[in-house]
Amino acid sequence: TQLLEQSPQFLSIQEGENLTVYCNSSSVFSSLQWYRQEPGEGPVLLVTVVTGGEVKKLKRLTFQFGDARKDSSLHITAAQPGDTGLYLCAGAGNTGKLIFGQGTTLQVKP
């Protein structure tokens, strides 16, 4: 069974701080995706990483895919209250379905 473990599950920080969210598995994934979800809405895709060691940047967000394609991280620089939300990583499993981590709830206080 392919599983994705996210850490931390909850994060409450002050505006301007940096943070990193981790997504780990013992299984290899063909790709990993990061989503952000706000209350009452569906997940919105932020990025897809495909190649081991790949780094992608989206403004203040930096995404990295591990060399072995088993883990990924999301780093946010100078967090803002608008970054508040549930961050989800998802892997494309060996049957093609998306396997989600349990999510990281981020609260950025002004």
Place this chain on the structure above:
Amino acid sequence: ETGVTQSPTHLIKTRGQQVTLRCSSQSGHNTVSWYQQALGQGPQFIFQYYREEENGRGNFPPRFSGLQFPNYSSELNVNALELDDSALYLCASSQGPWTDTQYFGPGTRLTVL
């Protein structure tokens, strides 16, 4: 906005009842996947439909069933509702089966009393 719509937005049912949730996929997408998301958790894959056929199923009992129509819209049916079925039900559409990029709708919040 992804162009994926779901109805209804909210629904309250009692244990033992049956429910039907609906999803309209994004234009040009022929694949719909359904997920269940419990409060504070990540979504869990229920099943996927591609060109009106079920194309993969997660670890959900047979009382969870679905349909996909010729226009690629989809329904999720749940029979004999249980309290634990209370969750946000998400559908996601994509351009084909087993493609990485799926676009999610806003979800239907189901409460079972």
